[in-house]
Amino acid sequence: MIRKVQLPLQTLNLIVGFAVWVIISSLVSFMGEDIQIPADKVAIITAIPVVLGSVLRIPLGYYANIFGARIIFLISFILLLFPVFYISEANTYMDLIIGGLFLGIGGAVFSVGVTSLPKYYPKERHGLVNGVYGLGNLGTAVTSFSAPVVATQIGWSATVKLYLILLLVFAALNLFFGDRKEPKVKTALMEQIKGVYKNEKLWLFSLLYFITFGSFVAFTVYLPNFLVTNFDLTKVDAGMRTAGFIALATFMRPIGGWLADRFNALMLLIIIFSGFTLAAIVLAFSPTFTLYTVGCLVIAMVAGAGNGVIFKLVPQYFNKQAGIVNGIVSMMGGLGGFFPPLLLSYIHSVTGQYSIGFMLLSQVALASLILVLWMIYSDKLSLSSEVFNNTAQGILVTDPKGTIVAVNPAFTSVTGFEEKEAVGQKPSILRANRQSPDYYARMWKSIKETGMWQGEIWNKRKNGEMYLQWLNISAVKDKSGEDIRYVGTFSELPEGKAGK
Template structure:
C-alpha cells in the first residue's frame, strides 16, 4: 500500500515545492506597491530563487538515495518555513533577496522524486512515471494564478503566510505516508560524480534540460511582470496567461514521457528543438500580442514534451547512477531558468528590445537539434560496435585490396593473433596449406559473382595448430556498386565432422 502511494504523494510534494518556489515572482506587482524595487533589479529578484533551487538539486538527489525520499522531503519543508515567514514580513529589497534565495529549496526537491520513484516502477514505464511526477510543475501555475487573486483580498503578506500552513500539513503527510523502507544506495557522492562526469551523455542531457526546463522556468518567472510592463495588461490577466503557459507545459510533460516509452525518444527530441527554434524566431521579431501568444504557447508545448522525454532518457542511460545524474541534469535545467531573465533584462536595458535574447534562444535550440541528431547516429554506431565486439564468432574486415582493417576479440581468441599483429596484412597469413589454389579461385569467383561465399576451410593459428572453421565471406558495396570491404565471419568446428573436404 505504501509503495503505491509514493507516486501521488511525491507528485503533490513537488506541487507544493514549486508553489513556494515562485511566490515572489507571482506576487511581485503587489510587493512593489509596498517595497521600492529598482527596475533594473526586478529580473535579479525573480531569478534569485532559481540559484539555490538549482544547485541544491545535486545533494538532494544524492541524499534521496542515502536516507530516502521521506526524510529529504520532511527536512526540506521544515527548512522552507523560515524563508517563507521572513518574506511575509519583509520591508526591503534586501529582505526579499535573502528570503528568495532560500525559497530555492522548494525548486530543489524536484531531484528527490526522479531519484526515488524509479525504484517502484518498471524501466519500460519510467517515462510516464517521471512525466506524471514532473506535473508537480503545476505548483507554479497554482501560485501564479491563485496568489494574486488572494492577495487582492487579504494582501500579499498574509497570502505568503498561508503557505506556512501548507508546509506543516505536508510535513505531517510525509511523516505518516512516506516510505520508511525505501531501498538505499550509499555510494559516496564523489565516487558517483567520478563515475559519470566523463560521460558525454550527461552533459548533452544537461544542455537539453537547460533549454527545455530552463525555458519553462524563465517564462514562468518573467511573464507576469513582462506582460504587465510591455503589453500593459492587468495584473490578474497577466497571471492567468502565465498560468495557461504553465498548465500546457505541465500537462504535456507526462505526454512526452509516455511518447518516449512508445517511440524513439531521440527522434521526439529532434522535433522539440525544431519547434523551439521556430517559436523563438517568431518572438525575436517583437510581434503583436496575438503572435507573441502563439510563440509562447509553442515554447510551452516543446518545453513540456522535452522535459518528459529527457527524464525518460536519464534512467535509461544511467540506471545505477540515477541519483547524482538526475541532480546534475535538473540543476542545469534550473540554472537554465536563472540566466535568461537576467540576459533579457540586460539586453532590454541596452537595446530597448528583447529580440536579440529570443534570437539567441533560437540558435541554442538549433544547436541542440544538431547534437541530438549526432547522438542518434552515435548510438547506432555504438550498438554496431557492441555487436562486433561481443559476438562469439570471429570477425575480420578487410578493405577492397584484401588488407585487414579490423578484427574483433573473438578473432584473437580463435586464432591467437592480436589485432595489431594483423592490421594491414592479408588474411592468407592464416592459411594452413591444405586447400589448393583452385579452391581459392572458385571461392573468390563465387564472391565476385554472388557477393558472398560459405564453406568449411582449414586454417592455422598463431601457434601453428590447424583447425577447421565454418567461414562466411560477404562483399560490402557502396551506393555506386563498388566493393569497399570484405567481411569474414567464422567459428571453430574442428570437433565436428566435416561435411566436405577441400
C-alpha cells in the same frame, strides 16, 4: 497501502515546493508598491530563487537514495518555513534577495521524486511515472494564478504567510504517510560522480534539459512582469495568462513521458527541438499580442513534452547512477531558468527590445536539434560496435586490397592474434597452405561474381596450430557497385565434422 500513495503524495509535495519557489516572481509587482526595488534589480530578484533551487538538486537527489524521499521532503519543508516568514516581513530588496535564495529549496525537491518513484515501478512505465510526478510543476501555476488574487484582498505579506500553513501540513503528511521502508542505495557521492562525469550523454541530457526545463522556469519567472510592462495587462490578468502557460507545459510533461514509453524518445526530441526553434523565431520578430501568445503556447507544449521525454532517457542510460544523474541534469535545467531572464533583461536594457534574446534561444534550440541527430547516429554506431564486439563468431574486415582494417575479440580468441597484430596485415597470416592455389582462385571468382563465398577452410593460429573453420566472405559494395571492403565471419569446426 503506503507504497501506493507515494506517487500522489510526492506529486503533491512537488506542487507545494514549486508553489513556494515562485512566491517572489508572482508577487513582485505587489511588493514593489511597498519596497523600493530598482528597475535593474527586478530580474535578479525574480531569478535568484532558481540558483539554490538548481544547485541543491544534486545533493537532494543523492540523499534521497540514502535516506529516502520521506526524510528529505520532511526536512525540506521545515527548512522552507524560515525564508518564507523572512520574506513576509521584508522591507528592502536585499531582504527579498536573501529570502529568495533560500526559497530555492522548494525547487530543489524535484530531484527527490525522480530518484525515489522509479523504484516502485517497472522500467517500461518510468516515462509516464516521472511525467505524472512532473505535474508538480503546477505549483508554479497555483501561485502565479492565486497569489495575485489573494494579495489584492489581504496584501502580499499576509499572502506569503499563508504558505507557512501549507508547509506545516505537508511536513506532517510526509511524517505519517512517507515510506519508511523505501529501498536505499548507499554509494559515496564522489564515487557516483566519478562514474558518470566523463559520460558524454550526461552532458547532452543536461544541455537538453537546460533548454526545456530552463525555458519553462524562465517564462514562468519572466512573463508576469513582462506582460504588465509591455502589453499593459493588469497584474491579475498577467498572472492568469502565466498560469495558463504553466498549466499547458505541466500537462504536456506526462504526455511526453507516455509517448517516450511507446516511441523512440530521441525521435520525439527531434520534433520537440524543431518546434522550439520555430517558436523562438516567431517571438524574436516582436509579433502582435496574438502571435506572441501562439509562440508562448508552442514553447509551453514542446518544453513540457521535452521535460517528460528527457526523464525517460535518464534512467534508461543511467540505471545504477539515477540519483546523481537526476540531480545533475535537473540542476542544469534549473540554471537554464536563471540565466535567460538576466540575459533578456540585459539585452533589453542595451537594445530596448527582446528580439536578440529570443533569436539566441532559437539558435541554441537548433544546435540542440543537431546534437540529438548526432546522438541518434552515435547510438547506431554504438549498436553496430556492440554487435561486432560481442558476436561469438570471429570477424575480420579488409579494404578492397585485402588489408585487414578491423577484427573482433572472437577473432583473437580463435586465432591468437591481437587486434594490433592483425590490423594492417593480409589474411594470409592465417593461411595453413593445406588448400591449393586453385581453391583460392575459385573462392575469389565466387566473391567477384556473386558477392559472397562460404565453405570449409584450414587455417593456422598464431602458435602454428592448424584448425578447421567454416568461413563466410561477403563483399560490401558502394552505390556504384564497386567493392569497398570484404567481411569474413568464421567459426571453428571440430575436425571430425569436416566435409568429405
